[in-house]
Amino acid sequence: MLIEQMEQAGKPVAFFDAQGLQSIQDLLGYLFGALPRESDLKTRVLGFIAKDSPVRNALEALASGTRTGEALVSAYWREAYNGIRKALGASSVPPLLVIDEFSLFLKNILERTPEGRDEIDQLLAAMREWRAAGMKMLLTGSIGVTALSRRYQLTGDHLNDSQPFDVPELSDDEAREFIRQAAEKLSQGRWRDEHTGKFIEECGVLYPSFLVKGLLEIGIQSPPPPGDFAGMFAHYVRPVLHDDFYNQFNKRFKFYGEIDKDGQ
Numbered sequence: 001m002l003i004e005q006m007e008q009a010g011k012p013v014a015f016f017d018a019q020g021l022q023s024i025q026d027l028l029g030y031l032f033g034a035l036p037r038e039s040d041l042k043t044r045v046l047g048f049i050a051k052d053s054p055v056r057n058a059l060e061a062l063a064s065g066t067r068t069g070e071a072l073v074s075a076y077w078r079e080a081y082n083g084i085r086k087a088l089g090a091s092s093v094p095p096l097l098v099i100d101e102f103s104l105f106l107k108n109i110l111e112r113t114p115e116g117r118d119e120i121d122q123l124l125a126a127m128r129e130w131r132a133a134g135m136k137m138l139l140t141g142s143i144g145v146t147a148l149s150r151r152y153q154l155t156g157d158h159l160n161d162s163q164p165f166d167v168p169e170l171s172d173d174e175a176r177e178f179i180r181q182a183a184e185k186l187s188q189g190r191w192r193d194e195h196t197g198k199f200i201e202e203c204g205v206l207y208p209s210f211l212v213k214g215l216l217e218i219g220i221q222s223p224p225p226p227g228d229f230a231g232m233f234a235h236y237v238r239p240v241l242h243d244d245f246y247n248q249f250n251k252r253f254k255f256y257g258e259i260d261k262d263g264q
Contacts, residue, residue: 103141
């Protein structure tokens, strides 16, 4: 809902899921790809990098959606992130950056290469400079970055300007408003109060992530009759929610179990 609110207000926002990403190059590629078309940040970034710099071609390729040499991006990482920092400083309205499963992305890097800790340190330091230049960030994940830092002995200095938060279960009124904002515009009036009442009844728990997944499975634009919700939840929605819920905790328990072993 935050992303939709930002877009409706005409404020730039970049969102992507980082769960499957493996490198800084991947992150830059998804960042450039997620920037709204009207954002001039990509052009500004390239403008702050020398035309004869080897990393310029790499960033131009990433900006156009083409993968490039990972080693090249890593070798010239400082020049790349400085270009982004300067571009943010020159932007009148820097974008909000929302990265889902950011902590799993960090874990992927740490497990992929022995130099992972150094890469993460450079990345987090760069992202702190981006925040100082005006970029707001929302970094979410099923594994806490604090626990990740403890497991891999990462420095916490680069994140001490950020505030941790937990997303609680919504009240009934909050859930109804959440659903209204999600469905009102997309359904063009086809989603009514009867749909919301039956949806909440079938959903059972009112965590935002559950509501979103349920709405995606049901379909907002052309919602079925409320009387069909029970069958749809039984066959399509609850299995997805069940799998996601338990997979999330399986990941957490496995990860925190590794932390306990390291501390013994």
